[in-house]
Amino acid sequence: MAVIDAHQHFWNLQTGSYPWLTPEAGPIHRTFEPEELLPQLAAAGVERTVLVQAADTYADTDAMLAQADTYDVVAAVVGWVPLNRPAEAAEALERYRRHPAFAGVRHLIHDDPDPDWVVQDSVIEGLGLLAEAGLPFDVVAVLPRHLEHVPVLAERVPGLRLVIDHLAKPPIRERGWEPWASLIARAAEHPNVHAKLSGLNTAADPGxxxxxxxxxxxxxxxEVFGPDRLMFGSDWPVAILAGDYAKVWKETGVLLAGLGEADRAAILGGTAARFYGIEV
Incomplete structure (x- = not known):
């Protein structure tokens, strides 16, 4: 089974627009492109990646698909379509689905001032289009409110496969537990819901x-998902706010060392391959 990083990004500040990426972002407020990541993947033994959107724009999705055309390491792209405009989303999905790397959709719901954006009727209709197309939805859950919506989506959009990015950012730095623990367990009760072991270092003390x-x-x-619904992701380059790719990879290995070989293989590639339809 190939080792897959199920969550990484590229962005180019000269050619793309990323409203969230301001100078206050510090070391990640610059361009990150594949040439910088490739040697780090090779050093870790990571063979394929899932490239995830960093802006709610067609331009970002188009750029990612172009990178998938150029770099074999990019096995799948999680892009963007305007889910709150279902007619337009349907047209965009028809266009993007022609590309073999287009494997899912995400919207930066955590940047929307309305924490209930994802459960409005128009978005539910848009998510229904994903279910019909067999495409999954990446959920960026940062607030408890975002995580509360995951079971709602699972029930209101039957057949939609969901993955919670970054384990919904548990309160690691504060050594907190609730309501995160109960909410993620509730989400995991739905078999179509998966989660990524990604972005956890930036939820902890960075130093x-x-x-x-x-x-x-x-x-x-x-305990609540099992290895067959969990997948490793580096969240590079955001990860460099609290270390680097090598540290994330090393510490992930420590975390998974007590598991059996089959369970480790699922988290480090098998789950992502199945979820995103990656041929390995």
Whole structure:
């Protein structure tokens, strides 16, 4: 089974627009392109990646698909369509689905001032289009309110496969537990809901975190989802706000060392391959 990084990004500040990416973002307020990531993937033994949108624009999706055309390592692209405008979304999906790498959709719901954006009727209709097309939806859950919506989506859009990015950012830095633990368990009750072990380092203390800081949250995720619904993601280059690719990879290995070979293989590639339709 190929080792797959199920969540990474590229962006170019000269050619794209990323409203959230301001100078206050510090070291990630610059262009990140494939040439910078490739040697880090090779050093970790990661063979394929899932490239995830960083802007709610067609331009960002088009750029990612062009990178998938150029770099074999990019196995799948999670792009964007205007889910709150279903007629337009249907046209965009028809166009994008012609590209073999287009494998899912995400919207930056955590940047929307309305925490209930994703459950408005127009978006539910748009998500229904994804279900019909067999395409999954990446959920960026940052607030507890976002995580509360995951079971609602699972019930209102039958057949829609969902994946919770970054385990919904558990309160690792504060060593908190609730309401995160109960909400993620409730989401996991729905078999179509998956989750990514990604972005956890930036939810921890950026200067001191280790696998042990993340362990209670990852073990809870393993208990409620099981390895067949969990997937590893680096969240590079956001990850460099709290370390680097090598540290994320190393500490993930420490976290998973106690699992059996089949379970590790699922989290490090098998789940992502199945979820995003990646041929390995």
């Amino acid at each position: 001191t975190w280790t696998a042990e800081d993340l362990r209670p949250y990852v073990e809870h995720a393993l």
